[in-house]
Amino acid sequence: MMPSRLLSVGPRMVLGGVGRWTRVRLWPTPPRLLSASCADCAKHQEPPRKKLLSEKKLKRHFVDHRRVLVRGGRGGDGVSCFHSEPRKEFGGPDGGDGGNGGHVVLRADQQVKSLSSVLSRYQGSHGEAGGRKNCSGRSGALLYIRVPVGTLVKEGREVVADLWCPGKEYIAALGGAGGKGNRFFLANDNRAPVTCTPGQPGQERVLFLELKTVAHAGMVGFPNAGKSSLLRAISNARPAVASYPFTTLKPHVGIVHCEDHQQIAVADIPGIIRGAHQNRGLGSTFLRHIERCRFLLFVVDLSEPEPWTQVEDLKSELEKYEAGLSERPHVVVANKIDLPQARAALPQLRARLGQSVVALSATTRENLEELLLRLQELHGQHVAPELRW
Ligand SMILES: Nc1nc2c(ncn2[C@@H]2O[C@H](COP(=O)(O)OP(=O)(O)OP(=O)(O)O)[C@@H](O)[C@H]2O)c(=O)[nH]1
């Protein structure tokens, strides 16, 4: 029987004869690909294409809240030393001060779309210690954390900053002050101080970052109502569209360009269902992304039976999420008017909700102009007056 020790030998070594090891191939080596070594062929190879991320993968990259520990850099220590030069007695104290520690700063950046790139802890850079000849240490550089526009910064339950516009900054943690060198303690009654102070530690804070999408209008609707199709039809955004519920798993913002050069940002958020406040479907946490919207678009699937119940359910879910949210200025958009059963249900919907319902089709683009006019109107009433200030 083969001793167990021999079994541990690599796969290419087998026992060939009595007391003799022979090297044999157990499997043929795959032929070398010519293109891998031939520079000429490699030149004609297509560059690797950027893979499009599926909506599911995008969701994995989308993070809208984060707990982060921030610590400012420590200040550099002050130094105690005396001037030394040949033939010069009692040169005096010349220990320099330490540099200040660097602050940690949060900065709203338009290129950043979610909080996924934010780490759980940040340490600011430390200041350098002072030197001889009254040299001060170098201060620590600022450490910037890039966050998406619309990030709320909370400490405990208190909101400490709202980074609502691009470039807005907030000092999350102050760097510690640098220590003093012994030169600082020179006084008339003490010509040779030896005292120096160490640098101060930086500020340490635990902050909660919460992303609330910034858009003028927010679209809410049941899954499959056609919100994403509508956003694609009126803006340059390209959210995924499919015939199954919960296709959209993260908010998308599209910009609608109006004729008078106005730009209206419209947010499409994942579908809401009855009982979302009890965590049914995707829950109602995504509603935080419409909290900042000045007006809402209730998108209704008109081809479903009793479409008006969708508006009632949506309003009740909004109200359960935040009191008064359903009272925001809004338009009811009845989608899928191209389908015969939808067209038949329209008079009944209008009878229940009033004539202000905008009936359209995101697929055939029928009556999109009316929606654009209403958007402009609402923008003029609720957003433009604030911009004038
Ligand atoms: N006939 C017709 N079908 C539409 C229309 N708008 C959307 N659809 C279809 O409805 C289905 C759902 O559309 P989506 O835009 O993904 O719906 P959604 O509201 O974004 O759905 P979720 O992301 O799951 O919340 C797709 O199969 C669309 O092709 C329309 O105006 N007419």
Ligand SMILES: [Mg+2]
């Ligand atoms: Mg969608």
